[in-house]
């Protein structure tokens with residue numbers, strides 16, 4: 001079914017939105033712009049402020065400062081605060097939160113009081129068809145599976161044609177087998193209807209595979225809001241690098257565009273000619289190659305079998321540890337001496353302090369070398 005897209009240039013905007021609970025800064029100066037039809041996944045450690053952000057968008061919490069705009073309406077700022085029922089926001093929670101004493105159809109009809117009875121019936125039928133539950137309209141929630149209950153919750157959220165749907169860990173109460181299927185069904189419905197949505201998850205794979213963009217939060221701050229590829233391949237901070245996938249960090253140096261660290265030359269860094277800068281290099285296990293070599297100083301210390309690959313922990317001469325993925329049939333026994341290199345084609349993230357840098361940070365760490373003069377300068381005598 002089409003025609004549900006909200007026709008405004010941004011569906012949701014947060015601008016400098018903050019919220020404290022006493023001494024706890026649950027959300028600090030959040031800035032986020034969500035385009036109509038975009039699906040954002042929101043991820044971060046427990047207590048980082050994900051739910052607080054969702055609750056402020058829904059109107060269940062009031063920001064201390066900042067502005068929230070939904071489909072062109074300012075719903076919260078210094079002067080205004082629109083109540084949740086007046087905001088065009090649909091909510092889906094982990095526990096479905098269906099009314100146990102109402103049928104599926106009545107649960108879905110719940111937010112449609114303003115429609116006439118025939119309009120309400122039509123809309124309920126439409127959204128139930130959308131989530132492929134039209135045949136279960138007369139059932140009660142306890143007569144449904146967990147996945148079906150969650151699809152009802154999504155139908156109920158979509159029924160009033162919200163500008164934004166907020167889903168707070170909607171799949172975490174489902175078992176592993178069901179989870180993938182329900183997630184695929186629900187994501188398909190949200191995409192098909194062009195619904196703008198924010199989906200909170202604890203699952204990195206879910207965040208990367210489902211989101212058009214991924215919002216990574218830490219300590220009440222948005223550390224990065226970017227495409228899944230950028231968040232994984234070009235993390236903006238040390239935290240994002242280590243939270244989204246496995247990452248190890250080695251002290252390194254860029255000298256005249258050559259990145260070197262304890263394991264040798266890692267790569268060239270175009271644009272970093274004429275520099276001598278100390279950085280940390282981020283290395284992911286799939287980028288680290290191993291080759292047994294009795295003369296090498298690095299040693300395999302342990303292995304973890306992960307099914308498709310075997311994670312090798314390697315101690316370098318300095319005592320630092322790197323991790324390396326090896327194919328499932330490769331196992332270098334603990335104690336094996338190995339040469340460690342970086343897989344060709346890798347362009348690793350470089351950090352100065354805790355932030356990624358793409359240009360030489362002159363004046364922060366290290367220094368720019370004197371550039372050779374391109375032409376001899378004529379001297380007058």
Ligand SMILES: Nc1ncnc2c1ncn2[C@@H]1O[C@H](COP(=O)(O)OP(=O)(O)OP(=O)(O)O)[C@@H](O)[C@H]1O
Nearest residue numbers: 021024025026044045046047048049050051052053
């Ligand atoms: N009503 C409240 N009163 C006091 N502190 C609160 C309240 N709600 C949240 N907090 C605190 O604010 C911080 C952010 O909480 P929030 O629930 O937003 O985190 P979260 O990222 O959603 O966590 P989780 O993944 O565990 O659900 C936490 O330190 C939490 O203890």
